[in-house]
Amino acid sequence: EDKVVQSPLSLVVHEGDTVTLNCSYEVTNFRSLLWYKQEKKAPTFLFMLTSSGIEKKSGRLSSILDKKELFSILNITATQTGDSAIYLCAVAKTSGTYKYIFGTGTRLKVLA
């Protein structure tokens, strides 16, 4: 059965800290891995990773994929209270279906 596991489940840090969120997967016919940020409402897209070892970066956020070890990390440096959210990892499959398999997310709270 396809599986996406995120850790930790929740995390509380102070402003300015650096955090690393983990996503491991066991999925047949892997195509890509995506990170989403979910605040109060809908998930919003952060990154899509398809190639191993290539870092994607956007401001204080960065992410990298390791297709050999089947995991990805999302780093947030110099955290701010606005980073408080649930971070979701999803894996997209190939083979004729565009089904995304989501992890249960990491709930991050950044304290002022």
Add this chain to the structure above:
Amino acid sequence: DAGVIQSPRHEVTEMGQEVTLRCKPISGHDYLFWYRQTMMRGLELLIYFNNNVPIDDSGMPEDRFSAKMPNASFSTLKIQPSEPRDSAVYFCASSPFGEETQYFGPGTRLLVL
């Protein structure tokens, strides 16, 4: 563009009632996805459509759930009869191509008493 539009935003109903959730995807997007999110199971894909045709409904929990997409700008997810365990947030998402990022609507928070 207004983004993906869902209605209602909140729904409270009693067990046994029929519930209909509605979604308008972003214009020009060929793919539409229905998800359910709960604390226990996270975000689960229920069904997705390509050009109004259901492609994968393997995530639909049981016969009480049905989804339709009569045209490119409208889809419904129906639960009949509803049960308390159906209480969740239901998201609709669309994408221009299946492998591109998906754009989520604001969700419908459903509570079945």
